[in-house]
Amino acid sequence: MAPLVLGVGALLYVGGLSAVMLWIRRLRQRRLGDPAAAREWYILAAVLGAPIALLLAFTIVSALR
Numbered sequence: 001m002a003p004l005v006l007g008v009g010a011l012l013y014v015g016g017l018s019a020v021m022l023w024i025r026r027l028r029q030r031r032l033g034d035p036a037a038a039r040e041w042y043i044l045a046a047v048l049g050a051p052i053a054l055l056l057a058f059t060i061v062s063a064l065r
Helices: 002-029 035-064
Strands: none
Touching: 002 035
């Protein structure tokens, strides 16, 4: 079960970081964000996203078993 949880967690983590990157890119295209703020949002998403992705993956895998 652990490899499955880690795999789903990795997919959720990468998906979440990709969503943050797209959101930041759209903000910068509309000239609403600067590079420093974009970097801070990305770091915040990376740090908070890791435990959240693993907990969500564990919940999803447990529910599907």
